[in-house]
Amino acid sequence: MDNIAIELRGIDKSFGPVHANKNINLKVRKGTIHGIIGENGAGKSTLMSILYGFYQADSGEILVDGKPVAIRDPNAAIAAGIGMVHQHFMLVENFTVLENVMLGAEDSQILNKGIAKARVELKRLEREYALEVNPDALIEELPVGLQQRVEILKALYRRADILILDEPTGVLTPAEADHLFRVLEQLKSQGKTIILITHKLREIMAITDEVSVMRRGEMVATRTTAETSVEELAELMVGRRVLLRVEKGEAKPGEVKLAVEGLTVKDGRGVTMVDNVSFNLRAGEIVGIAGVAGNGQSELLEAIAGIRRAVSGSVHLNGKPIDVTGHADPAELRDRGLAHVPEDRHHVGLVLKFEECENAILGYHHDKRYLNGVFLNIDAIREDAEKRIAEYDIRPPNPRLKTANFSGGNQQKIVLAREMERGPDVLIIGQPTRGVDVGAIEFIHKRIIEMRDQGKAVLLVSVELDEIRALSDRILVMFAGRVVGERDPDATEGELGLLMAGVEGRKEAAE
Amino acid sequence: MDFFHVIVVLLESTIRVSVPLIFAALAGLFTERAGVFDIGLEGKMLGAAFAAGAVAAVTQSVWMGLLAAILISIALSLVHGYASITQRGNQIVSGVAINFIVAGSTVILGEAWFRQGGRTPALGEGSRFQTITFPFADSVREIPILGPIYSDLLSGHFLLTYVAFAMVPISWWILYRTRFGLRLRAVGENPGAVDTAGISVIWLRYRAVICCGILCGFAGAYLSLAMTAGFVKGMTAGKGYIALAALIFAKWRPFNIMLACLLFGFLDALAIRLQGNPLPLIGQVPVQLMQALPYILTVILLAGFIGKAIPPKAGGVPYVKER
Ligand SMILES: Nc1ncnc2c1ncn2[C@@H]1O[C@H](COP(=O)(O)OP(=O)(O)O)[C@@H](O)[C@H]1O
Ligand SMILES: [Mg+2]
Numbered sequence: 019m020d021n022i023a024i025e026l027r028g029i030d031k032s033f034g035p036v037h038a039n040k041n042i043n044l045k046v047r048k049g050t051i052h053g054i055i056g057e058n059g060a061g062k063s064t065l066m067s068i069l070y071g072f073y074q075a076d077s078g079e080i081l082v083d084g085k086p087v088a089i090r091d092p093n094a095a096i097a098a099g100i101g102m103v104h105q106h107f108m109l110v111e112n113f114t115v116l117e118n119v120m121l122g123a124e125d126s127q128i129l130n131k132g133i134a135k136a137r138v139e140l141k142r143l144e145r146e147y148a149l150e151v152n153p154d155a156l157i158e159e160l161p162v163g164l165q166q167r168v169e170i171l172k173a174l175y176r177r178a179d180i181l182i183l184d185e186p187t188g189v190l191t192p193a194e195a196d197h198l199f200r201v202l203e204q205l206k207s208q209g210k211t212i213i214l215i216t217h218k219l220r221e222i223m224a225i226t227d228e229v230s231v232m233r234r235g236e237m238v239a240t241r242t243t244a245e246t247s248v249e250e251l252a253e254l255m256v257g258r259r260v261l262l263r264v265e266k267g268e269a270k271p272g273e274v275k276l277a278v279e280g281l282t283v284k285d286g287r288g289v290t291m292v293d294n295v296s297f298n299l300r301a302g303e304i305v306g307i308a309g310v311a312g313n314g315q316s317e318l319l320e321a322i323a324g325i326r327r328a329v330s331g332s333v334h335l336n337g338k339p340i341d342v343t344g345h346a347d348p349a350e351l352r353d354r355g356l357a358h359v360p361e362d363r364h365h366v367g368l369v370l371k372f373e374e375c376e377n378a379i380l381g382y383h384h385d386k387r388y389l390n391g392v393f394l395n396i397d398a399i400r401e402d403a404e405k406r407i408a409e410y411d412i413r414p415p416n417p418r419l420k421t422a423n424f425s426g427g428n429q430q431k432i433v434l435a436r437e438m439e440r441g442p443d444v445l446i447i448g449q450p451t452r453g454v455d456v457g458a459i460e461f462i463h464k465r466i467i468e469m470r471d472q473g474k475a476v477l478l479v480s481v482e483l484d485e486i487r488a489l490s491d492r493i494l495v496m497f498a499g500r501v502v503g504e505r506d507p508d509a510t511e512g513e514l515g516l517l518m519a520g521v522e523g524r525k526e527a528a529e
Numbered sequence: 530m531d532f533f534h535v536i537v538v539l540l541e542s543t544i545r546v547s548v549p550l551i552f553a554a555l556a557g558l559f560t561e562r563a564g565v566f567d568i569g570l571e572g573k574m575l576g577a578a579f580a581a582g583a584v585a586a587v588t589q590s591v592w593m594g595l596l597a598a599i600l601i602s603i604a605l606s607l608v609h610g611y612a613s614i615t616q617r618g619n620q621i622v623s624g625v626a627i628n629f630i631v632a633g634s635t636v637i638l639g640e641a642w643f644r645q646g647g648r649t650p651a652l653g654e655g656s657r658f659q660t661i662t663f664p665f666a667d668s669v670r671e672i673p674i675l676g677p678i679y680s681d682l683l684s685g686h687f688l689l690t691y692v693a694f695a696m697v698p699i700s701w702w703i704l705y706r707t708r709f710g711l712r713l714r715a716v717g718e719n720p721g722a723v724d725t726a727g728i729s730v731i732w733l734r735y736r737a738v739i740c741c742g743i744l745c746g747f748a749g750a751y752l753s754l755a756m757t758a759g760f761v762k763g764m765t766a767g768k769g770y771i772a773l774a775a776l777i778f779a780k781w782r783p784f785n786i787m788l789a790c791l792l793f794g795f796l797d798a799l800a801i802r803l804q805g806n807p808l809p810l811i812g813q814v815p816v817q818l819m820q821a822l823p824y825i826l827t828v829i830l831l832a833g834f835i836g837k838a839i840p841p842k843a844g845g846v847p848y849v850k851e852r
Contacts, residue, residue: 033851034851070725072724072725072850073850073851091727091729092724092725092726092727093727093728095727096727102725104721104725106721108719108721108722108724108725108726109719109722110714110715110718110719110722111718111719111842112718112842113714113715113718117711117715118722120711121711121712121715121722121723121726121728122712122723122726122727122728123726124708124711126708127707127708127709128706128707128708129706129707129708129710129711130706132708172726
């Protein structure tokens with residue numbers, strides 16, 4: 019029998035009304051890479067944070083190397099040889115790499131000696147694991163990929179034998195993710211134990227030895243990776259069979275609903291973000307805007323939605339102009355049939371401190387349905403929210419719960435339900451499934467296609483090329499603020515990739 | 530009086546009025562760098578000044594007075610700490626509350642104990658700080674330029690004045706060269722990083738708040754045991770707020786703090802000097818304008834005209850792990 023590095027017995031944890039972990043049992047074998055998958059909000063981060071002593075379990079036991087240990091705080095976890103790379107990095111942004119690595123492991127009261135030692139040790143780790151990073155660089159000046167490297171170095175510096183990584187690839191480019199996996203393989207070959215949390219099935223299949231699946235706070239299964247399949251894991255995660263691709267019929271485009279003409283947008287520093295963009299969006303079609311993040315898609319969406327002023331150009335909604343260069347009013351646009359699902363739901367789409375039902379009517383609160391004279395009709399609002407919750411399968415089904423306590427996928431459903439259910443003529447959606455789990459992705463995609471089939475015009479911006487290709491009837495590719503090409507959805511990934519990188523587009527524009 | 534002499538006198542009084550500002554601003558530096566905003570510097574300083582005046586009057590010992598000032602100021606800091614760190618209350622509200630409580634209770638207690646209209650009894654020689662005269666200060670005064678600078682500007686201040694200026698590099702050293710300082714700055718930027726590194730956020734912030742208490746104690750003691758001989762009600766007269774402005778103006782950096790406090794102190798000294806002395810060409814400068822200048826300068830800074838003041842990222846936000 020192999021050695022067990024970590025064993026969790028009966029771990030239970032609630033955050034107020036949210037039961038995040040329910041009687042969890044888990045065994046992780048020494049020297050393996052153990053994957054933990056589950057939808058967003060399944061309780062993966064919570065479980066690992068308990069193992070790391072960041073949260074305290076309400077009940078349950080933790081065994082390290084077969085011996086029960088009381089992990090009351092991260093210090094105890096570090097002492098037990100556990101290191102963790104958190105989903106949201108725990109770095110001090112205006113400190114150097116070296117200072118971040120040292121923090122909490124400084125050795126002596128006066129920094130000087132510790133600094134010298136840390137420098138030497140860091141060099142050694144860098145060489146050993148090919149984890150180069152300039153020790154004197156400020157964290158805020160490093161790209162996220164390197165920031166994550168610092169987090170890994172922090173754990174190794176503390177001599178972790180068991181390394182937990184929480185959704186490490188979410189912030190990485192494919193090449194960076196490959197490099198990370200090589201590092202993990204190397205750590206494993208040195209006998210370290212790795213727990214890898216992700217919701218990406220492909221990664222689990224590629225690198226793990228064993229995989230445990232969590233669903234709604236419960237540990238539902240553990241499988242040997244070699245003996246399972248993507249389909250089985252997806253089903254375990256969601257609790258039912260999922261379609262990993264979307265089915266949709268022919269589009270039947272109708273009249274032009276949204277006409278964008280020569281739209282140009284500059285950012286606060288005067289840099290052109292959207293450069294003379296023109297296109298038409300018709301009823302009954304989905305137009306996808308593909309592009310690497312930061313090529314003007316966000317600004318384009320915001321300008322159309324009336325929350326960012328354009329410097330020139332025009333936009334017509336249902337044939338009537340929107341004052342995009344002046345004072346376009348999002349509330350008025352909403353009344354005219356334009357619904358907007360913003361990219362950044364936390365800051366723009368929701369007030370996280372509000373109850374679910376309050377967010378469910380945000381921006382529509384002056385709708386007569388929700389009013390009693392000048393007062394809000396709370397009963398009507400809650401009733402409506404409950405209906406929405408049932409239709410969109412928002413969990414937990416509690417309209418009084420603070421929105422911050424919903425998982426990302428469910429928060430997104432709250433926004434979608436709000437914007438879709440008014441029957442808008444034009445729906446513009448930014449990153450519909452960012453941070454959303456497999457089950458909810460399927461649901462959201464279906465809903466978007468349903469909207470199209472009802473004859474709505476849908477403008478979709480996403481950095482997930484797969485999503486764009488699956489949903490769109492036409493694809494516009496943006497690069498450096500310009501639309502550099504239009505393609506059918508059956509264009510190959512390679513072809514779109516070249517456009518997105520700005521290689522093909524320049525040629526096309528020149529011709 | 531020749532021009533040079535005027536300058537020396539002006540700078541000498543600049544130093545005198547800057548001392549409590551330096552102490553208080555450095556006090557604010559310690560808590561704010563740890564992420565606990567403190568608008569209660571004023572109240573702590575006032576409480577400390579009262580404690581110093583009262584205890585020194587009763588015990589006839591300047592040292593007991595200083596000790597009392599520090600203890601009271603620490604106690605008030607702990608109240609602020611309990612409200613904002615342990616109970617995760619609003620830091621501004623807690624600070625303002627302390628200011629009001631102290632402003633009222635010093636008068637009530639002073640009146641109850643000493644019956645002098647909120648004052649503490651005037652302190653005699655032994656129960657207050659004396660100025661320190663450097664060796665040969667008298668004999669070198671006649672040397673041009675260097676003489677007056679040595680004898681009038683550098684020599685002849687209170688012990689606490691020298692302590693205040695020494696605290697500037699000491700604070701810098703603590704913040705940037707010690708483990709405590711590294712952790713303190715980290716907890717003001719991202720308490721999560723400190724927590725996951727195995728350090729107690731709560732204890733660390735309490736220690737920062739205690740440092741603030743000690744320094745505010747010095748500031749208060751300086752007011753009632755050195756600058757004047759005894760406590761007078763409301764004697765801080767907004768110095769805590771000026772110190773806060775200096776802290777922001779200095780972008781939360783020790784040496785900048787000293788310069789900002791000297792600048793604000795200079796404006797204060799100048800205002801006193803110009804009272805009733807119209808300037809050639811410009812005429813009478815309203816005192817109110819001079820007194821408002823520190824705040825005006827700080828607002829201009831905050832508006833982004835003089836660089837940018839970036840406060841500690843986690844400042845003012847209680848550390849909450851579980852929503
Ligand atoms: N600090 C917290 N306070 C309150 N609720 C939380 C906290 N962290 C997570 N939750 C809730 O617990 C549930 C599980 O979350 P989490 O462990 O982050 O899931 P996962 O990592 O699998 O996406 C979610 O409903 C989430 O909203
Ligand atoms: Mg998570």
